[in-house]
Amino acid sequence: MSNSVSPATPTSVTERRRIGRAGAWLRLLRRLPVIPGVILLAVLLAAVFAPWLAPHDQDVFDLAASLKPPAWMADGSIDHLLGTDNMGRDIWSRIIFGARISLLVGFLAVGLAGTVGTILGLLAAYFEGWIDALIMRLVDIQMSVPSILLALILSAAIGPGLTTVILVIMIVYWTYYARLVRSEVLSVKTRDFVALARIVGCRDGRILFRHILPNVINSIVVLATVQLGTVIIFEATLSFLGLGVQPPTPAWGSMLADGRTYISTAWWLSVFPGIAIMLTVLSMNLFGDWLRVRWDPKRRQL
Amino acid sequence: MSANAMEIRDPPGPPQTAPTATEPLLAVAGLRTHFFTRYGIIRAVDGVTFNVGEGEIVGLVGESGSGKTMTSLSILRLVPLPAGRIVAGSIRFRGRDLLQLSEAEMRAVRGKQISMILQDPLTSLNPVYTIGNQVAESFLFHRDPATTRRDIASRVIEVLRRVRIPAAERLVRAYPHQFSGGMRQRVCAAIAIASRPALLIADEPTTALDVTIQAQFLQLLKRLRSEANLSIIYITHDLGVVARLCTRVIVMYAGRVIESGPVRAIYKSPGHPYTRALMKSVPRLGDRHERLFQIDGQPPYLMNMPPGCAFRPRCPNAQAICGQELPPDMPLGEGHAAACWFAGPRPAAGREGA
Numbered sequence: 154m155s156n157s158v159s160p161a162t163p164t165s166v167t168e169r170r171r172i173g174r175a176g177a178w179l180r181l182l183r184r185l186p187v188i189p190g191v192i193l194l195a196v197l198l199a200a201v202f203a204p205w206l207a208p209h210d211q212d213v214f215d216l217a218a219s220l221k222p223p224a225w226m227a228d229g230s231i232d233h234l235l236g237t238d239n240m241g242r243d244i245w246s247r248i249i250f251g252a253r254i255s256l257l258v259g260f261l262a263v264g265l266a267g268t269v270g271t272i273l274g275l276l277a278a279y280f281e282g283w284i285d286a287l288i289m290r291l292v293d294i295q296m297s298v299p300s301i302l303l304a305l306i307l308s309a310a311i312g313p314g315l316t317t318v319i320l321v322i323m324i325v326y327w328t329y330y331a332r333l334v335r336s337e338v339l340s341v342k343t344r345d346f347v348a349l350a351r352i353v354g355c356r357d358g359r360i361l362f363r364h365i366l367p368n369v370i371n372s373i374v375v376l377a378t379v380q381l382g383t384v385i386i387f388e389a390t391l392s393f394l395g396l397g398v399q400p401p402t403p404a405w406g407s408m409l410a411d412g413r414t415y416i417s418t419a420w421w422l423s424v425f426p427g428i429a430i431m432l433t434v435l436s437m438n439l440f441g442d443w444l445r446v447r448w449d450p451k452r453r454q455l
Numbered sequence: 456m457s458a459n460a461m462e463i464r465d466p467p468g469p470p471q472t473a474p475t476a477t478e479p480l481l482a483v484a485g486l487r488t489h490f491f492t493r494y495g496i497i498r499a500v501d502g503v504t505f506n507v508g509e510g511e512i513v514g515l516v517g518e519s520g521s522g523k524t525m526t527s528l529s530i531l532r533l534v535p536l537p538a539g540r541i542v543a544g545s546i547r548f549r550g551r552d553l554l555q556l557s558e559a560e561m562r563a564v565r566g567k568q569i570s571m572i573l574q575d576p577l578t579s580l581n582p583v584y585t586i587g588n589q590v591a592e593s594f595l596f597h598r599d600p601a602t603t604r605r606d607i608a609s610r611v612i613e614v615l616r617r618v619r620i621p622a623a624e625r626l627v628r629a630y631p632h633q634f635s636g637g638m639r640q641r642v643c644a645a646i647a648i649a650s651r652p653a654l655l656i657a658d659e660p661t662t663a664l665d666v667t668i669q670a671q672f673l674q675l676l677k678r679l680r681s682e683a684n685l686s687i688i689y690i691t692h693d694l695g696v697v698a699r700l701c702t703r704v705i706v707m708y709a710g711r712v713i714e715s716g717p718v719r720a721i722y723k724s725p726g727h728p729y730t731r732a733l734m735k736s737v738p739r740l741g742d743r744h745e746r747l748f749q750i751d752g753q754p755p756y757l758m759n760m761p762p763g764c765a766f767r768p769r770c771p772n773a774q775a776i777c778g779q780e781l782p783p784d785m786p787l788g789e790g791h792a793a794a795c796w797f798a799g800p801r802p803a804a805g806r807e808g809a
Binding site for chain 1: 643
């Protein structure tokens with residue numbers, strides 16, 4: 154495109170190079186999700202190295218220093234960057250530790266839901282008949298149960314906590330994978346290479362996992378990335394309702410809930426965990442969008 | 456493509472092992488494959504009988520829906536479930552009735568002794584694996600335990616050379632999308648012949664290829680036949696290809712064999728009016744007719760077949776008896792028979808020379 158510059162608008166070589174360099178950066182930003190990537194990396198590092206990164210212990214009470222505002226406000230101190238909560242705990246440290254719960258629940262629950270949903274979707278599409286009917290009716294039933302109700306029932310049955318949260322998320326979210334995988338496999342399995350695999354003498358298991366699954370794995374990964382964000386919000390919702398990780402372990406959702414009684418006097422209790430959730434989920438969604446554009450079979454043909 | 460059939464025809468080639476007193480490689484007898492649907496029974500294959508001798512190329516001809524593909528899938532026992540079922544008949548292959556084998560025994564036959572090439576090379580290969588990987592798979596299944604990874608790699612290259620893929624060492628690492636249609640069909644052929652089967656079923660393998668590539672591919676099939684003493688069932692609706700490639704022809708209509716015999720006999724004097732009409736509908740270079748010849752009417756709906764001859768509604772010389780009784784096979788000469796009450800060696804109008 155640079156050689157289409159007309160002689161009427163002379164540009165010096167250095168200027169053109171400068172534009173070229175800036176253009177290259179812009180193109181890189183457009184092509185790779187740099188900003189979301191950096192944020193996600195930061196969250197990941199925070200989760201892994203929380204004990205070393207956090208300036209304070211996440212659940213030591215210091216009532217003398219309770220409800221301190223963030224550092225840049227009149228009463229704030231650099232010691233508590235984002236202020237303290239009603240128990241005098243450092244919010245910045247609790248957010249860093251909270252990343253652990255969010256990511257753990259996100260990855261574990263999405264991984265489990267993805268595995269279960271993928272296998273059931275594969276079976277449904279491949280064998281059709283009553284297996285398909287059974288699995289898909291199960292999906293329909295599951296999708297008609299309000300997820301919060303399910304969470305309440307489960308935590309009443311086995312008590313609230315991390316396991317409950319992961320179980321609930323798995324039960325709610327496997328259905329999306331089952332539907333997606335089923336629809337994709339229905340189209341992939343009619344292609345000739347599947348028939349040829351059978352002609353060569355493959356068993357059903359090999360055809361399913363060696364020939365069909367690799368053809369749909371892209372869509373599964375894209376759905377998983379997009380769902381990570383949703384799942385983190387759902388986890389925060391459960392924690393907000395007190396069904397999730399129990400105090401004193403910090404989770405972004407429960408921090409939000411704890412802060413809501415102080416929202417008029419000490420807004421920082423709720424706002425900063427909220428921002429953490431928002432930034433993480435937004436980054437994951439952007440990252441997922443990028444993956445989808447790159448991997449979506451409908452656009453891959455370009 | 457059929458117009459120049461006569462010019463490209465090869466000399467008869469290596470002597471044919473005629474299906475003589477010894478049992479032929481494949482003997483299909485009275486095969487019936489029906490589909491049981493909500494609306495009724497579709498008789499896709501309804502009493503098909505034919506033989507394939509060793510090293511023989513047999514053409515299976517007929518229009519869409521005449522049961523060609525279902526016949527070949529029945530031979531491999533891969534009729535689509537749950538609706539399709541083989542309800543009668545026998546398929547004797549090397550002295551064993553394939554219909555009596557267990558599923559595990561059948562898996563050992565598929566790929567190893569009978570293999571298949573499908574119509575569309577674009578979807579016949581798995582896009583996520585390399586060519587080498589996919590060819591290797593047929594070795595993986597039917598290997599003796601002593602073979603090593605390196606053995607397999609060298610055999611993959613060897614078999615790719617046999618189907619005349621240039622620079623096979625390099626291309627084993629390529630993915631299907633990097634290949635053209637003709638090359639992909641060669642890879643499919645390599646997969647099919649990798650385990651040295653005795654019988655290859657080629658289901659319209661050149662339909663998706665353009666004419667020059669098609670000629671190359673037919674040459675390849677002929678060479679493979681003579682190199683490996685491979686028997687081939689070649690399914691097509693292209694009579695020109697049949698004339699170039701096959702030694703015998705089987706013409707199917709509405710799930711039944713209506714004529715079979717040596718290529719020369721059938722091209723010279725087709726016995727069944729349907730075969731005659733098929734030959735007339737091949738467009739020829741230099742024809743001045745405004746309209747191409749077509750067979751009037753539609754092929755019968757397999758759900759409710761009329762009694763008697765299935766071709767009667769479209770037949771120009773149908774008589775009363777045609778609508779009442781199924782015509783028997785009328786012998787017309789050496790290995791040549793047609794299922795028509797009035798089968799006779801009538802010359803095909805202006806189609807001599809083949």
